């Protein structure tokens with residue numbers, strides 16, 4: 447069972463240590479906070495919040511990072527920084543899955559998002575689910591109805607889905623994920639001036655996936671988790687096809703308007719949906735393990 451302050455006896459400073467490390471990393475590399483938010487989605491959505499996303503290739507393990515749905519994910523090495531700090535205080539006590547959850551929570555706050563109280567007590571998987579990633583994580587050009595049903599299946603309704611996509615108020619998108627909306631002709635749902643700007647960012651219809659060619663998710667407040675995302679959607683400046691579709695679908699568009707209108711409302715809905723996401727199907731009690739190194743299952 448997950449509970450608030452699960453480590454209160456076994457490692458009373460655990461949450462504080464994570465918070466300190468997340469803050470230090472943010473001060474050195476601001477985009478680490480952005481990565482922690484994306485990590486939570488890509489871990490929790492795939493089977494369970496069990497740190498399966500963190501596993502590297504090893505015997506019997508094919509890293510989920512290899513899946514094209516996890517393209518562009520970064521800063522994994524700094525998870526080890528957080529884990530090492532926690533390990534030196536309390537060896538083999540705090541799970542990598544809880545580090546994924548807590549770092550996302552602390553990252554959200556540093557990015558100007560809501561203060562979220564999150565339960566802990568998740569345990570780590572002993573396997574990765576690379577073959578299943580695509581069954582859980584949608585593509586950027588999937589239909590809104592498919593996306594809604596994926597989130598529905600883990601207990602997140604249409605409004606929660608609209609709120610969670612507000613995470614695209616921070617970070618970046620590589621050109622490979624954008625050119626489908628720019629070439630051969632620009633997507634008519636995209637503001638024409640914005641399309642011209644994006645074409646300057648992404649001049650080739652077939653970008654090299656390894657090239658560092660990208661556009662900021664939100665040109666105005668790229669490092670603030672705010673409702674600018676929804677304002678941009680309403681002015682037809684959504685970046686991914688899935689972002690822009692939120693305004694054309696009758697179930698989701700009223701929520702876009704509400705969130706564009708009221709940042710506090712967006713933050714409340716974002717916080718509730720993030721909690722549901724963070725509690726998806728956890729391993730608890732004696733299930734799984736507490737990994738010593740977040741990149742590898744323990745050898746026994």
Ligand code: HEM
Pocket residue numbers: 480481483484487517518519520583584585586587593610611613614616617618619620621623686688
């Ligand atoms: C239908 C659901 C979603 C799809 C299809 C999707 C797709 C994408 C894609 C294609 C990128 C760009 C990757 C790149 O080119 O580097 C991205 C970035 C990002 N996504 Fe999502 N996403 C979805 C939902 C979410 C959710 C629910 C969250 C978090 C709550 C999230 C957080 C992020 C963040 C923070 C970034 C920026 C990462 C960075 O700058 O390193 N996404 N997403």
Ligand SMILES: [Ca+2]
Pocket residue numbers: 488489490491492493494495496497498499
């Ligand atoms: Ca997982």
Ligand SMILES: [Ca+2]
Pocket residue numbers: 615616664666667668669670671672673674675
């Ligand atoms: Ca923003």
